[in-house]
Amino acid sequence: MTFRRLYTSVSPGRLAAGVLFSSVLLAAPSFGALTYTMTFDEDTELIQVNQGNENAMVEWSPLFGGSVAISTVGGWQNNIAFINMRAVPELEEAFLAALADGGVISMTVHIRQEDNVGGDPNWYEGMLVAQSGDEAEPPNSMWDQEFGAADRVFNGTPWSPGVVHTRQVNIPMVGVGLGEATDRNSTLEFWTGAAWANLRFGLNSEGLENSRFTYYVSEWSLVAEPPPPPPLIAAYTFDTGLESFVAIEGSGDPVHSTNFGGSVMLAPPAAEGWAWRARVSPGGDDVGELMRTSAERGGMLRFDLISQEGNFTDAGGLQVAVQPQGGGWAWNEIERTMGAAPVSSLGDGWDVIRMAYPLSSFLAGGVNNQVAPVAAYHIHFGFFIADTEARYFIDNLSIEPYSENRAQVDFTTGLEGFAKEPGSSFFFRSGDTIQFFNPAGQNVWAGRGTFGSSGNAKAVDVYERLLEAAEKGGVLRINLMNPTTVSGIVPPPDEETPQEFTGLSINVGLDSGSLQVVTPITIGAGTFDAMGQLPENFRRVLEVPLQPEGSDRPGLVLTRNAPNYQFLIGTSAAGLTGDIVVSLDNFEVIVANDPEIIHTPALPSGAAGIVGRVLSSGEGFGEFSASGLPPGVSIDPVTGLVTGTPTEDGVYDVVFTMTVGDAEDSTLPAQWEVTGAVPPAPAIPVIVEFAMDGTTAELVWTGTGTTPVNVLRSTTLATGSWELLAEGVTAGTFTDEDPPVGKAFYMVVVP
Structure with a gap:
């Protein structure tokens, strides 16, 4: 059997942004916008060498149908070559239009290993730099790593002789106010009104600082039109390559596999136990851009984990960590048990689980609280594996930032819709947070937040988002800070049979006539010291799915058009004495994204x-x-x-x-x-059970699946004696409510 895909369509508006589709970044077409293009058929056109860089070279090359070879000695250099954005009237016109309304700079980049003398670098990244200025303002610079061969891998293809690595790079550009601070991000920012503006070409490599590196630009264009909104979701699907997946800590190189439509096979462990296995580093593509967006407003990281049947059990642990590159080396980790995720069968002895991790837990939580967006992130994958023969594949890794359709109460003006519950010792506002003291025990509710169409203005905004979430779903987010226990975790000495302390749980309830309860976090006993204290500056972002009415998925299910929504906040902590002290902030409701x-x-x-x-x-x-x-x-x-x-x-x-x-x-x-399709094997019913008690006769058969069958009966087996009892039966069982006295014969047939 063979398959051939004849066509696939995507809306033109999304193509204009450069959409990640089936792991290919599509080029940005122009639909009549003001455009300036260079194709380098005969010379370097407007790309000039930086005369102040003695190692820089810019040469025309006949390769790739005509291109510009840009080279320098390795290391970090942000000014090898440049384009004067006002060099000719046509380019200046497009540039000024892009400053006013936005635009996209696009180019095709090629890298060959044989052009890089001296060996393989640890990483290799090209960069573009926006620089502008005038006499009154010193030049500004904004550099952005946008294309490269990070860790000797380029576009998912290992760095190797004879391989040409090609990438279509599409980078938005905008104009900002003269003198305004510019950021290192994925948008080139030029000062509007500056006397001059240059687009600089740079290089960042590590490991071979004294070697010469070259990349080629075969086409360059500026399209002056407002870029469309960014995609709501981006993904690595590994259809054709590794997408920058590399090994870490000597675990062995991951391998691109054609299994499952394209996937990453992680290297088998050398021994049973836990180890980091691999990492992927989103940077200058759509996935990296949405990682940066998620750093600001939260989001979800999802991926498929595939292995042989029976490998997804509670004995297998999976840990994921996000490490910001260039913005500090803080780790923020979440651990999951493989057996906790629903398992789907792929057939032929393979299973898949869809792992989902809230990115706010990485980027706005943990000890180091790395929130600010950076140029790139490392996503690390670690496993505890009890069977060295097990094979694990990663596929369909997606990043989806949360929507901007949200509202919150932040307790800056009061309790803002919340009130103390009878079971709590204290419930009050402290600064801009809610703080409560709960007695130790199971399911002790501290406070109740009521959100309706009247009352506190912030609470009303939250109510309106809850009405939307009741239609399409959403997320409830709460900041948890520094929970502690007043009397420590050691039971008093006079207690005869002290109950073992297993941890502190934060519970969230939705009271809509019947009470729904979820536990978004349990902090294990081992995290506390003997005095009941957690590590300094302990903070977590708790996330609870809000499901639309009628849903049977995990989370709290909202009722459509409810007159109000009442949420409860509380704790569970058996084996403690004294009160539990908890601080909460920012009770926020985020409505789910539209589908894309x-x-x-x-x-x-x-x-x-x-x-x-x-x-x-x-x-x-x-x-x-x-x-x-x-x-x-x-x-x-x-x-x-x-x-x-x-x-x-x-x-x-x-x-x-x-x-x-x-x-x-x-x-x-x-x-x-x-x-070449293979028709299904014919359904052949086989009766496997038969019981007759004088008043009914029951038969069970196999071999037909969902294929409809007819049930017949005879008392003599003679030709023409078969009586049709039922037709179109798909259940695999039938009961004859009026069997004859004496002998009877039954037959199940496919019509």
Whole structure:
């Protein structure tokens, strides 16, 4: 059986931004906007060498249909070559228009190992620098690592002789006020009104500072038009490469695999136990940009973990850490047990779990509280593996920042809708936080927040977002700071059978007639010292899914159009004496994103037929569907997992859809051509159980799956004596409520 994808479509508005689709960054087309383009057919055109850099070289090359070779000696250099953005009237016109309304600088970059003399660097990153100034203001500079071969890997392809690494780079540019501070981020910022402006080309390499490195630019353009809004979600799907996945701490190199439509196979462990296995480093692409957005407003990291059947148990631990590059070396880690995630079968002895991690727990939590966005992040993956024969694959890694549709009470003016519950010792405002003292015990509620259409203005804003979340889902976020225990965790000596302290849990309840309770965090006993204190500046961002009415997914389910919503905050801590002291801040409700499908399964996908996942924003709240799938292929409405083996040849016009509440559906069409399909084996019913007690006769059969069958009865077995009792039965069982007296024979047949 073979598959051929005939076409796939994406909206032009998204293409203009440079969309990550099936792990390929698509070029930014122009739709009649003011544009200046250089193709370097015969010379270097407007790219000039920096005469002040004695190591810099700029030369025209016939390679790649005509290109500019930019080279220098390794190390960190941000001014090898430059373009004067006012060098010619046509470029200046496009540049001034882009300063006013925004624009995109695009170029095609090529790197060859044989042009880099001296060996392989530890990493290799090109950069673009926006610089502008005039007599009154000293020059500003904003540098941005946007393209490169980090850790000897470029665009997922290992650094190796004879391989040409090519990348289409699309970078937004904007104008900012003269003298205004500019940031290191993924947007080139020039001063509006400055007397001059240069776009500089740079290089950052580590490991071979005395070696010469070269990259080629074969096409350059500036498109002056406001860039479309950024995508709501971006992903690495590993269809064609590793996407900068590398080994860490000597664990062995990960390998790109064609299994499951493209995935990353982690190196097997050398021995049983725990170790860091690999990392990926989003930087200058859509995934890196949405990581930076998530650093500011929170978001979700999700990925598929695939292994052989039976490997996802509580004995297997998975730890994920985010390390900001260039902004400090603080680690923020979350650990999950593999057995805690729902397991889906991929067939042929393989299982998959979809891991989900709130990024606010990394970037706005933990001891170091690394919140500020940086140029790139390292995402580290560590495992505790009890079986060295187990194989693990990572696939479909996505980043989805939370929406800006949110509201919060921050307790700057009072309790803002909250009040003390009878079970709490104290519940009061302290500074800009809520602080409460709860007696030790199970499910002690401290306070109740009531959100309706009247009262505190902030609470009313939260109520309006809750009404929206009841339609399409959302997230409740609460900041937890420095919980402590007043009398420590050591039971009093006169207690005969002290109960062992296992940890402190923070509980959140929703009282809507019946009480729903979730526990977003339990702080283990080992985290506390003997005096009941946690590490200094302990802080966590608690996140609870808010599910729309009718949902059966984890979280708190909201009722549509409720007159008010009442939330409870409390604690559980058995084995303690004295009060528990907790501080909370920023009770925030965030409405789920609208759906935006960015990826459909790659084809073909190995011996199991189709194995892949539809990726869309709104995952966790919406519903996936597909029309026109070939027979034998299905989609899971909750997870978007597409599996199966087509059983009929043909050309299929498939439309994938993601629905999130009352938001407009997102659809993505694809045409699939199936040839050489293997028809399903014929259904052959086999009766495996039969019981007759004089008043009823019950039979059970196998071998037909969901294929409809007919049930017949005879008392003589003679030709023409078979009586039809039921037709179209799919349940695999049938009860004859009126069996004949004496002998009777039954038959199950496929019509």
